[in-house]
Amino acid sequence: MSETASTARAPVALLPSLVPLLHEWLPRRRWFAGKGRPVTGFALVSATELLPVDTAGPGLLHLLVRVQQPGLATSGAAPGDCYQLLLGVRETLPPQLAPALIGHVAEGPLAGRAVYEALMDPRLASLILERLRTPGPIGPLQFHRTVSIPDGLAPRVLDAEQSNSSLVYGDAYILKIFRRIHSGANPDLELPLALSRAGCARVPAPVAWYESGAGRPDGATLGVLQPYLRGSQDGWQLALDALAAGRDFTKEAHALGRATAEVHTALAAALPTVTLARAQAQNVAVAMSRRLDAATQAVPALMPYVPGLRAAFEAVAELAEDGGTWRAQRIHGDLHLGQTLRTPGGDWAVIDFEGEPTKPLTERRRPQPPVRDVAGILRSFDYAAHSHRPWNADWAERCRDAYCSGYAEASGHDPRAERALLRAYETDKAVYEVVYEARHRPDWLPVPMAAIRRLAAQPSPDPLT
Ligand SMILES: Nc1ncnc2c1ncn2[C@@H]1O[C@H](COP(=O)(O)OP(=O)(O)O)[C@@H](O)[C@H]1O
Numbered sequence: 295m296s297e298t299a300s301t302a303r304a305p306v307a308l309l310p311s312l313v314p315l316l317h318e319w320l321p322r323r324r325w326f327a328g329k330g331r332p333v334t335g336f337a338l339v340s341a342t343e344l345l346p347v348d349t350a351g352p353g354l355l356h357l358l359v360r361v362q363q364p365g366l367a368t369s370g371a372a373p374g375d376c377y378q379l380l381l382g383v384r385e386t387l388p389p390q391l392a393p394a395l396i397g398h399v400a401e402g403p404l405a406g407r408a409v410y411e412a413l414m415d416p417r418l419a420s421l422i423l424e425r426l427r428t429p430g431p432i433g434p435l436q437f438h439r440t441v442s443i444p445d446g447l448a449p450r451v452l453d454a455e456q457s458n459s460s461l462v463y464g465d466a467y468i469l470k471i472f473r474r475i476h477s478g479a480n481p482d483l484e485l486p487l488a489l490s491r492a493g494c495a496r497v498p499a500p501v502a503w504y505e506s507g508a509g510r511p512d513g514a515t516l517g518v519l520q521p522y523l524r525g526s527q528d529g530w531q532l533a534l535d536a537l538a539a540g541r542d543f544t545k546e547a548h549a550l551g552r553a554t555a556e557v558h559t560a561l562a563a564a565l566p567t568v569t570l571a572r573a574q575a576q577n578v579a580v581a582m583s584r585r586l587d588a589a590t591q592a593v594p595a596l597m598p599y600v601p602g603l604r605a606a607f608e609a610v611a612e613l614a615e616d617g618g619t620w621r622a623q624r625i626h627g628d629l630h631l632g633q634t635l636r637t638p639g640g641d642w643a644v645i646d647f648e649g650e651p652t653k654p655l656t657e658r659r660r661p662q663p664p665v666r667d668v669a670g671i672l673r674s675f676d677y678a679a680h681s682h683r684p685w686n687a688d689w690a691e692r693c694r695d696a697y698c699s700g701y702a703e704a705s706g707h708d709p710r711a712e713r714a715l716l717r718a719y720e721t722d723k724a725v726y727e728v729v730y731e732a733r734h735r736p737d738w739l740p741v742p743m744a745a746i747r748r749l750a751a752q753p754s755p756d757p758l759t
């Protein structure tokens with residue numbers, strides 16, 4: 295196919311003519327993290343022509359662009375967040391691609407051409423798969439694969455509101471294209487690769503990926519291709535369906551507990567584990583307390599509950615002081631029901647190992663107590679129960695218990711035995727959710743606030759547990 299002939303020229307001169315278009319378009323993307331602050335400039339990190347852009351046919355431009363915004367935390371020496379863009383360039387945009395239009399270039403070498411979101415153009419989306427099928431370097435980009443991938447798989451872009459962008463190819467593979475780019479290996483590649491090498495089938499194994507600056511400290515994972523679990527449903531929707539039908543969900547919750555434990559056991563075997571002794575455990579408690587302070591500033595409705603919530607963190611610090619220790623390992627880091635998929639065969643799979651995208655990669659890649667993931671799912675059962683009227687607290691409680699039992703059976707560790715730590719992580723997550731909902735979905739704020747009231751009113755955990 296002629297489109298596979300790619301060039302790796304770095305069309306740096308193109309950026310100035312694209313800036314006015316990006317100014318308008320980029321801040322309105324769902325995945326743009328800097329909403330609410332003006333964009334003051336763009337700096338090009340890299341530009342690669344995956345298909346020449348100065349021809350009449352479609353061109354494909356891969357850009358890494360740093361977006362400058364006032365008050366934005368710096369990452370390393372360079373200020374501003376870095377984003378991955380895949381831009382199509384055509385002389386004339388066919389009508390079916392009109393919704394993909396970003397704008398027309400006013401001046402420079404591409405004057406008059408239409409620039410658009412390339413992922414929505416099947417020709418260009420196919421070309422990206424073609425690059426992954428035939429690995430190797432293209433300019434600063436490096437493409438890898440672990441198995442041979444069939445050609446001719448029809449692409450479709452997933453229209454879910456997401457933190458990243460995903461393309462499904464022939465219902466056989468899904469390519470996640472990371473949008474906000476951080477230097478270093480992305481855990482969403484690193485962990486599924488480690489799990490697949492360890493023989494853990496709970497996580498779709500990466501079959502191809504691409505990165506920039508391979509092997510360099512500023513190198514970064516840009517996209518990962520993995521098998522698409524056709525016909526699977528996510529755990530959040532399944533839980534809501536069960537609630538709506540007045541159905542018990544404990545069998546599913548139990549199986550999900552088992553699946554989580556299997557993933558944790560495989561991660562602990564495949565990657566380093568550590569023991570958190572006094573200083574580190576106290577650091578964990580201090581960090582939780584600091585997040586509570588910051589959250590209370592952002593959402594003053596938390597104020598009356600601060601003493602009760604802080605008690606949960608202090609209990610962990612006290613346990614550490616008394617010589618308590620915790621095992622820590624690589625974990626999912628952002629586990630909730632929406633990150634679980636049940637296949638038509640009834641098996642649970644876990645996806646999206648990126649961790650909390652707002653945190654720096656170094657923090658996300660640090661070993662942490664596995665109960666943190668357990669706490670994430672426990673919060674999710676509570677969320678599901680609260681988002682359905684009437685509130686069915688018993689349903690959530692039964693699911694929470696069944697999940698912990700399943701986890702205990704498969705791992706030999708009952709998360710309920712680490713009562714103080716589990717409560718601290720649940721509290722920390724609920725505090726995070728209050729801020730998240732206040733910012734993104736104010737209608738949902740009562741859900742985590744109900745948990746905040748419950749958690750703040752609980753007596754302090756027995757310091758011996
Ligand atoms: N391997 C897969 N098989 C089937 N669907 C998937 C798979 N991976 C992701 N998805 C679907 O894509 C959606 C987004 O994936 P996710 O990894 O959570 O991306 P994001 O980081 O953008 O939230 C998921 O909610 C799920 O519905």
Ligand SMILES: O=P(O)(O)O[C@H]1O[C@H](CO)[C@@H](O[C@H]2O[C@H](CO)[C@@H](O)[C@H](O)[C@H]2O)[C@H](O)[C@H]1O
Nearest residue numbers: 457530628630631632670673674675677727730
């Ligand atoms: O999936 P993301 O990494 O984008 O996570 C963010 O959005 C989630 C909502 O989509 C949010 O999760 C919260 O709401 C869920 C129901 O919609 C619930 O199942 C989770 O338990 C609850 O935390 C997540 O907190 C946020 O980081």
